[in-house]
Amino acid sequence: MADFATFVLKNVLVVSLxxxxxxxxxxxxxxxxxxxxxxxxxxxxxxxxxxxxxxEESNGIGKDAHVSTATQILATTSSGAAPFVTDGGEGxxxxxxxxxxxxxxxxxxxxxxxxxxxxxxxQHISYFSDIKNVCWFLEPGLMSAITRLHKVVGNAVTExxxxxxxxxxxxxxxxxxxxxSPHNASRPMNVVSAAPFYSSYPLMTDYLRxxxxxxxxxxxxxxxxxxxxxxxxxxxxxxxxxxxxxVKGNKGILVHDLAYYWPQYTPILLPADYDIMxxxxxxxxxxxxxxxxxxxxxRKYLHLGFILKCHSWALVKDREIAKKMTTFxxxxxxxxxxxxxxxxxxxxxxxxxxxxxxNQKDAETFFDYSYKLMAQRWKEIREAVKKTxxxxxxxxxxxxxxxxxxxFGQLPAFAWLRCEGEVDDCESFLRRNKILTRGGxxxxxxxxxxxxxxxxxxxxxxxxxxxxxxxxx
Amino acid sequence: MADFATFVLKNVLVVSLxxxxxxxxxxxxxxxxxxxxxxxxxxxxxxxxxxxxxxEESNGIGKDAHVSTATQILATTSSGAAPFVTDGGEGxxxxxxxxxxxxxxxxxxxxxxxxxxxxxxxQHISYFSDIKNVCWFLEPGLMSAITRLHKVVGNAVTExxxxxxxxxxxxxxxxxxxxxSPHNASRPMNVVSAAPFYSSYPLMTDYLRxxxxxxxxxxxxxxxxxxxxxxxxxxxxxxxxxxxxxVKGNKGILVHDLAYYWPQYTPILLPADYDIMxxxxxxxxxxxxxxxxxxxxxRKYLHLGFILKCHSWALVKDREIAKKMTTFxxxxxxxxxxxxxxxxxxxxxxxxxxxxxxNQKDAETFFDYSYKLMAQRWKEIREAVKKTxxxxxxxxxxxxxxxxxxxFGQLPAFAWLRCEGEVDDCESFLRRNKILTRGGxxxxxxxxxxxxxxxxxxxxxxxxxxxxxxxxx
Numbered sequence: 001m002a003d004f005a006t007f008v009l010k011n012v013l014v015v016s017l018x019x020x021x022x023x024x025x026x027x028x029x030x031x032x033x034x035x036x037x038x039x040x041x042x043x044x045x046x047x048x049x050x051x052x053x054x055x056e057e058s059n060g061i062g063k064d065a066h067v068s069t070a071t072q073i074l075a076t077t078s079s080g081a082a083p084f085v086t087d088g089g090e091g092x093x094x095x096x097x098x099x100x101x102x103x104x105x106x107x108x109x110x111x112x113x114x115x116x117x118x119x120x121x122x123q124h125i126s127y128f129s130d131i132k133n134v135c136w137f138l139e140p141g142l143m144s145a146i147t148r149l150h151k152v153v154g155n156a157v158t159e160x161x162x163x164x165x166x167x168x169x170x171x172x173x174x175x176x177x178x179x180x181s182p183h184n185a186s187r188p189m190n191v192v193s194a195a196p197f198y199s200s201y202p203l204m205t206d207y208l209r210x211x212x213x214x215x216x217x218x219x220x221x222x223x224x225x226x227x228x229x230x231x232x233x234x235x236x237x238x239x240x241x242x243x244x245x246x247v248k249g250n251k252g253i254l255v256h257d258l259a260y261y262w263p264q265y266t267p268i269l270l271p272a273d274y275d276i277m278x279x280x281x282x283x284x285x286x287x288x289x290x291x292x293x294x295x296x297x298x299r300k301y302l303h304l305g306f307i308l309k310c311h312s313w314a315l316v317k318d319r320e321i322a323k324k325m326t327t328f329x330x331x332x333x334x335x336x337x338x339x340x341x342x343x344x345x346x347x348x349x350x351x352x353x354x355x356x357x358x359n360q361k362d363a364e365t366f367f368d369y370s371y372k373l374m375a376q377r378w379k380e381i382r383e384a385v386k387k388t389x390x391x392x393x394x395x396x397x398x399x400x401x402x403x404x405x406x407x408f409g410q411l412p413a414f415a416w417l418r419c420e421g422e423v424d425d426c427e428s429f430l431r432r433n434k435i436l437t438r439g440g441x442x443x444x445x446x447x448x449x450x451x452x453x454x455x456x457x458x459x460x461x462x463x464x465x466x467x468x469x470x471x472x473x
Numbered sequence: 474m475a476d477f478a479t480f481v482l483k484n485v486l487v488v489s490l491x492x493x494x495x496x497x498x499x500x501x502x503x504x505x506x507x508x509x510x511x512x513x514x515x516x517x518x519x520x521x522x523x524x525x526x527x528x529e530e531s532n533g534i535g536k537d538a539h540v541s542t543a544t545q546i547l548a549t550t551s552s553g554a555a556p557f558v559t560d561g562g563e564g565x566x567x568x569x570x571x572x573x574x575x576x577x578x579x580x581x582x583x584x585x586x587x588x589x590x591x592x593x594x595x596q597h598i599s600y601f602s603d604i605k606n607v608c609w610f611l612e613p614g615l616m617s618a619i620t621r622l623h624k625v626v627g628n629a630v631t632e633x634x635x636x637x638x639x640x641x642x643x644x645x646x647x648x649x650x651x652x653x654s655p656h657n658a659s660r661p662m663n664v665v666s667a668a669p670f671y672s673s674y675p676l677m678t679d680y681l682r683x684x685x686x687x688x689x690x691x692x693x694x695x696x697x698x699x700x701x702x703x704x705x706x707x708x709x710x711x712x713x714x715x716x717x718x719x720v721k722g723n724k725g726i727l728v729h730d731l732a733y734y735w736p737q738y739t740p741i742l743l744p745a746d747y748d749i750m751x752x753x754x755x756x757x758x759x760x761x762x763x764x765x766x767x768x769x770x771x772r773k774y775l776h777l778g779f780i781l782k783c784h785s786w787a788l789v790k791d792r793e794i795a796k797k798m799t800t801f802x803x804x805x806x807x808x809x810x811x812x813x814x815x816x817x818x819x820x821x822x823x824x825x826x827x828x829x830x831x832n833q834k835d836a837e838t839f840f841d842y843s844y845k846l847m848a849q850r851w852k853e854i855r856e857a858v859k860k861t862x863x864x865x866x867x868x869x870x871x872x873x874x875x876x877x878x879x880x881f882g883q884l885p886a887f888a889w890l891r892c893e894g895e896v897d898d899c900e901s902f903l904r905r906n907k908i909l910t911r912g913g914x915x916x917x918x919x920x921x922x923x924x925x926x927x928x929x930x931x932x933x934x935x936x937x938x939x940x941x942x943x944x945x946x
Contacts, residue, residue, distance in 0.1 A: 167640055167806040174805070178681065207804050208651065209684030331680050332647070333640040333806060340810045 137335030145348035162322035179324035190216035190228035196445030238451035240412025264370035267401035387469035610808030618821035635795035652797035663689035669918030711924035713885025737843035740874035860942035
């Protein structure tokens, strides 16, 4: 009897789970359509259509703005929920506009002990303060963790820099614009970046229709004799290339977004030494890879988003600019969550620890671990692309990394794939082949290109590798 | 010998501590002047002078903007560091523009166990998501904690409401303006509030010179035949009165800021039932009291700021508005830190638990505890003011609280003190008597009034009570 009861119970459970799945699917479908609609609105109102359509900070947003077809919803649901790809994947739409939350999870599980934080509600009432610090809400522990990591990796100069911590790199970006735009100017400051540029820049610049700054498009096209802020993303998102500023003007202020200047993505050649450098370690911890998908994945994106948030900081040479950035964050969100900073510090220290030679006997360094993952994936996608005449990938010069001593070409977090021949709309072409990517136009670039996430789930990445060579025009 | 060594050691320690204190004092002094300067700048550029000059979210900011005289620096240092008030306080300047981080600490220490959170770096990769939720980054645990607390206290209707969580009430305020302002209008939306109004509203509305909305001042003076957003803060900051909307227009949208609608500050008469209600529990947990001072206290302010941050939420009736608010927070800071939400949920649950009759045997409810503190302080300040003809305090009607069953008049977190007779500048008058307050003009009100924090440290509050009756005009 007991066995029978258990048997019945199991059946009921299976049925109920199936029902859940259908409901979730249905709901996410509706949810997306409405969200997509509201986003379409905002973007129209901003007279902007290229933004928010990438895998970064505003991935969730971008999705809302961009992904709204049933196919794509299905795709994302499928990628969000493993069961949909258990059929070998032939019929499955794969969404390669996102990464993989579990890609580095193995590494972090090993680090579980070191990076565990215990906090009580009555804690953090300490009166100690580092009042010499321009960014008064920056935790001293996080400051030293950031400084140490840059020293260990050798990717940025920290001496004589003020560290400003932000709730996400998007807030730091907005803080930099606030700090660098004159507050008494008759017209807003021009903000430019060379196409293809990170597709969230335009929305983050214009969503409040600020009188302080306005998006002025492709830096290559900018010829006004007006002050401007040029965003230099290096290595660049989406195409992975190392960059320098392009506007030949004397009225420009440069902001360097170095989110990908970490040794699993690019050879570290020397410590970056610019006036304003934006960093987020989310790209280096692999947590960026979790900011994926639409429905269930939105939550995944959030679930490590908090790490992303407290892992963003700016290295700023000028004290007044650092102060104004701090001011923006004060008005905007009253500083940055202290406990998030404490967790961030723990995680950054764990990364640095893993790089200490002393520890290397028993543990692989974090960057070795992630470099090998990236190198393997790039090897596989290049082999897949070689098998067909339809596509091409950028080639990067081999350089020697001062951190690892390895000589290699860039291993970007995104593949900037070009459709060769007569295919002009690469995004649509791939979608017809059930591969969802983000088209070049969203980055101010050509529709012959698409951006493909290299941080997707293993099963999705394998499907991509199988599918690309099989595509016929 | 050992004893002698210890003795010497102790002496050295004392000396070293004294030196530290002097250095901190010196540094904070310089730090403040520069900060104050940069703030003066921004405020001038914003053509605005009444903002950021209160004890709330932008206290740190307000201080920078507002407090820049040596006396005040000294004062804040003195209030920031206990040693300065051990002389009985006669000569000491007291800063009553801020609260007390330890005011409720005792309560939270009791709750230490319940509210302790343990998190590892590899956690929070859960795939579960509440995709039906408009605010996709809202933790289900926090949602239920918020709903439960409102039910327990009976201060707001949650049925048929969407909960949007924000990184601080200032972000939620900005999210509401973003959601309520038309994005295609030819001119920005008017934002008004009846004077005296919360002094951060103007800066938060105008700091980015947004084309979406602009501060339009005192709601009582607003007569344009244009759309407007009216902020109704009830109980009001600074004066503590219960409020209704005042603009008699049909083009208005109301936003209710109910940060102080908690039973230690005001009798709860019925569950608030408005379209858009902003809440922060920081005001009710007493953690608001920690956002104090300039130098070392800035850090205190931060140290519980994270609790404040994740303790702010909006109850929104309209789904589209809730979505747009969520959108703002997505672009602005990519959602809200998950671990902060988890801590917030714990703390809110602890407050609700303390209200359960089951628990009342062994523990005082949180609101009883805080009500008694507030009632005692109001009793003392009223007695002090009665002893002199120079000042008066507002009187509040006695009403019966549906939560506690007690009949009492409001016990605001701030005392709105009026200078009677010929004193026109009450802030300067009190400063001459070494009591630092925030003058009425910063709230769009009369200079005959000042706002005094009722959440200051016990020793400072005692000094105030001694000093007020002793003042002679």
